[in-house]
Amino acid sequence: MEKIFYTFTGDLMKVKIFDEEDEGDLEEDINTFISNTSIELFDIKYQVSIGIFSEEQIYCFSALILYKDVK
Numbered sequence: 001m002e003k004i005f006y007t008f009t010g011d012l013m014k015v016k017i018f019d020e021e022d023e024g025d026l027e028e029d030i031n032t033f034i035s036n037t038s039i040e041l042f043d044i045k046y047q048v049s050i051g052i053f054s055e056e057q058i059y060c061f062s063a064l065i066l067y068k069d070v071k
Contacts, residue, residue, distance in 0.1 A: 013042065016065045023048075026061040033065065042066040 016033060020026040034041055045064040050057055 012068045014067055014069065016067065017062065018065070019060060019062045021059060021061070023061045026063060030063055030065070038069060038071050039067045040070050042068070 018026055018029045018033075020029065030044070033039075043066045045066075047062050049060045049062075051060070052058070
């Protein structure tokens with residue numbers, strides 16, 4: 001007999017996206033958000049991209065956080 005378990009986690013999951021020009025600012029934003037005790041953290045996806053405009057390098061540090069409210 002095969003048992004199938006279904007959870008509603010996918011129905012309750014939320015996404016928060018952060019985007020900063022400085023990695024320190026991104027770190028501060030994420031730490032502030034995850035210190036919130038009313039969330040359950042599932043995953044953090046991190047990405048860095050760079051663009052060049054004339055002689056200037058432009059960095060973009062971003063993160064996507066998967067979480068659910070546990071209120």
